[in-house]
Amino acid sequence: MNIFRKALPALMLVIVLVRCTESQKQSSYALDDINTLYKKAPEGVETRWVSAENSSAEKGKGGTSNKGAKGDAYTLIAPNSTKVIFDQKGAGIITKIWSANSILWKPEIRRNVLINMYWDDAEKPAVSVPLAEFFGNGLGIYTTFESELFANPEGKSHNAFIPMPYRTAARIEIVNQSEEIIMFYYKINFVKVPKHDDDVLYFHAYWHRDLETELGVDFEILPKVEGSGRYLGTHVGIIEKEIYKGSWFGEGEVKVYLDGDTEFPTLVGTGTEDYIGSGWGQGRFDNRIQGALVTDIEAGLYSFYRYHTLDPVYFHKDCKITIQQLANISGAGGFLIPDLRKLQEGVDFKLAWTYVPDDGMDASKRHLDSDNPPSVHDDYPFNYSTTWYRKDDVSATAYFYLDKPSSNLPTIQSQEIRNANMERTYNYKVK
Numbered sequence: 001m002n003i004f005r006k007a008l009p010a011l012m013l014v015i016v017l018v019r020c021t022e023s024q025k026q027s028s029y030a031l032d033d034i035n036t037l038y039k040k041a042p043e044g045v046e047t048r049w050v051s052a053e054n055s056s057a058e059k060g061k062g063g064t065s066n067k068g069a070k071g072d073a074y075t076l077i078a079p080n081s082t083k084v085i086f087d088q089k090g091a092g093i094i095t096k097i098w099s100a101n102s103i104l105w106k107p108e109i110r111r112n113v114l115i116n117m118y119w120d121d122a123e124k125p126a127v128s129v130p131l132a133e134f135f136g137n138g139l140g141i142y143t144t145f146e147s148e149l150f151a152n153p154e155g156k157s158h159n160a161f162i163p164m165p166y167r168t169a170a171r172i173e174i175v176n177q178s179e180e181i182i183m184f185y186y187k188i189n190f191v192k193v194p195k196h197d198d199d200v201l202y203f204h205a206y207w208h209r210d211l212e213t214e215l216g217v218d219f220e221i222l223p224k225v226e227g228s229g230r231y232l233g234t235h236v237g238i239i240e241k242e243i244y245k246g247s248w249f250g251e252g253e254v255k256v257y258l259d260g261d262t263e264f265p266t267l268v269g270t271g272t273e274d275y276i277g278s279g280w281g282q283g284r285f286d287n288r289i290q291g292a293l294v295t296d297i298e299a300g301l302y303s304f305y306r307y308h309t310l311d312p313v314y315f316h317k318d319c320k321i322t323i324q325q326l327a328n329i330s331g332a333g334g335f336l337i338p339d340l341r342k343l344q345e346g347v348d349f350k351l352a353w354t355y356v357p358d359d360g361m362d363a364s365k366r367h368l369d370s371d372n373p374p375s376v377h378d379d380y381p382f383n384y385s386t387t388w389y390r391k392d393d394v395s396a397t398a399y400f401y402l403d404k405p406s407s408n409l410p411t412i413q414s415q416e417i418r419n420a421n422m423e424r425t426y427n428y429k430v431k
Contacts, residue, residue, distance in 0.1 A: 029193035030200075031163050034095065044194040050086050051187040057088065074101075077174055077182040086172035086188050094164035094190045097172075100157040102183040103132065107426040109178035110140035111418040116173040119166045119202050119405035126405055128412045129207040131174065133397050135160055136293075138237035138303030140422070143293050143430040145286035148309055149233070149399070155430075162232075162399070164203040165196055177415055201229055201401035206409050209395035211420055212241075215350055216389045218255065218322035222398035225409055226318045229402040231256070233289075233307035236323065239393035239424060240300030243343055244327065247335035249302060250282055251387045252324030259317045267313070272323065276306045284430070294430055297334070301428060307399075321398060326352060329386045337382045345376055348391070355385040393421065 029045055041047075052075045054062035065071030077083045086094075103110050110132045117127035132140045135158035136150035144155045151159040164170075170190075176182050206222060213219050221234050240249060250272035255265040269275045273282040277290040282304070284295050289310060294303035313319075327349075329336055343349055351373060354365040358381070367373035374380045412418075 028195050028197045029091075029093070029191070030197070031093070034093075034163075034191070041191075042194075044192075046192040047189075048192060049187055049189050050088075052185070055085070057190075074183055074185040077176045077184050079176060079179045079181060081176055083174045083176070083184070084171060085174055085184075085186055086170060088166075088170050088190070088192075089168065090192060091167050091195050092165070092170065092190050092192045094166075094170065094188060095161070096189040097160040097186070098158065098188075099131075099135075099184065099186040101131075101185060102180075104142065104156050106178075106180055107140060108419075108422075109180055111422070112176070112178040112415055113182060114175040114177065114412065116175055117164070117203070117205075118169075118171040118173075120168045120170075122405040124406040124411075125173075126202055126402075126407065127205040129205050129397055130418065131158070133207060133235065133237070133395070134205060136235050136305060138235045138293060138305070139239065139301060139395070139425045141237075141294055141301070141303060141425055141428055141430065145291060145293050147286060147291060147305065147307065148288045149307055162203060165200050166202070166405075167196055167200075201403055202405050203399075204229075204402050204407055205397055205399050206407075207395070207397045207412060208410075209393075209413060209417055211393050211417065212391050213325050213394055215347070215391055218252075218324050219394045219396070220320065220322050221254075221396045222319065222321040222400065223409055224257070224318055224320040225400065225402065225407050227402045227404055227407070228316050229314075229319070229400055231308060231313040231315065231319055231321060232399040232401060233305065233309070234321065234396050234398045235303070235305040236394065236396045237294075238302040238395075239421065240302070241390070241392060242300070243348060244335065244390055244392075245300055246297065246339070247390075248281065248297070248328045248330075249325075249390070249392065251326035251328045253326075254306075255322045255324075256313060257318075257320040257322070258313075258315050259319075261320075265320075265322075272304075275323075276304050294428075296428075296431060299424065299428060301425065319400070323394075323396075325390050325392050325394070326387050327390045329382065329388070330384060337376065337386070340376050340388070349376075350389040351376060351386065352389055353387045354380070354382055356381050357384055 048057035050057045052072045111130045113131045115131045115134050116125040118125050142155045252272050254269045254275045256267035257265040282292050289307040292304040294301050351367050356363050
């Protein structure tokens with residue numbers, strides 16, 4: 001009996017701690033709760049939709065205009081103005097964003113309409129991306145596709161399914177930097193929650209374009225971002241230079257620099273089409289976590305994506321993602337060595353590697369490791385397979401989670417950079 005009495009205070013403490021832990025678990029909310037379809041909502045969790053029919057997501061205030069008969073199905077965004085389409089206080093998770101709008105018929109303004117997202121009243125947006133490209137339409141080219149994170153069911157709308165948590169506030173803006181009035185239909189689905197656990201990260205997206213990459217220098221899909229987080233994936237668009245027309249662009253490897261990596265990365269792929277799950281070239285396809293929405297060797301236009309939802313890429317201090325601009329020539333036809341010889345070696349291209357099958361196990365010729373590499377004008381067996389650096393117009397949207405509501409990355413580039421030399425994409429129809 002004395003033993004029990006002595007143990008009673010410790011036992012009561014354990015019970016209190018367990019109950020506090022259970023209470024804490026119940027007060028926080030995770031995506032697991034959404035994905036478990038048969039569970040009821042925890043206390044304090046509420047479903048809301050924001051649209052032009054209920055812009056503040058107030059309870060019992062949806063569709064009040066025109067006596068409930070679709071009086072405000074869309075909003076109009078004036079030229080050179082900003083429209084706030086989501087403005088909430090408290091903790092929550094955005095679960096889906098849908099939009100259909102008039103930029104569909106105005107391809108020349110697609111990079112002048114931005115979507116900006118702010119978390120927890122941060123001054124700098126976590127997301128600032130051309131609207132069409134945020135939703136996976138690389139180069140602003142609309143096509144039908146469905147993936148795990150985005151969908152465009154008939155090539156004329158936008159859908160995003162990325163969970164976007166916030167702790168104290170969330171604001172989403174549409175920035176119209178064009179001279180056109182935008183008719184904007186939208187709906188943002190979210191849940192209000194009591195709180196989030198400490199390990200819940202903020203969603204970010206970064207868009208960047210290089211009008212002409214530097215020869216032998218990798219394009220940065222995601223410049224070095226500082227903090228702890230998870231790289232979620234990317235959509236990449238390429239506009240090929242006319243001088244390379246007919247060549248195969250996609251030998252470049254994707255490289256992931258993690259937590260202090262400098263000259264060489266920790267993670268590296270084997271080629272562009274390999275990174276998106278294909279091989280031996282790249283056709284059009286859209287899968288759950290990988291795809292190529294535009295692949296047109298004649299037009300010199302490419303758009304592709306890869307998500308790391310099933311194979312996570314975590315980082316604890318910093319992360320940088322790059323892709324090489326490496327092309328290939330083979331004896332199969334198309335762009336061949338005589339075509340390459342018409343270009344300026346060292347300016348338009350730089351030889352990197354050749355496969356010489358007659359040399360058996362020594363078939364791989366690493367020219368950049370050689371003290372005396374061949375010139376393209378030499379009598380050398382280039383035609384079976386040769387890779388070479390080139391320069392392209394590359395743009396990309398990188399998606400990632402970070403442990404802070406804003407990042408150290410640069411702000412979005414100017415309209416001049418976004419819109420230069422885009423004419424080839426304006427009236428392009430996906431084949």
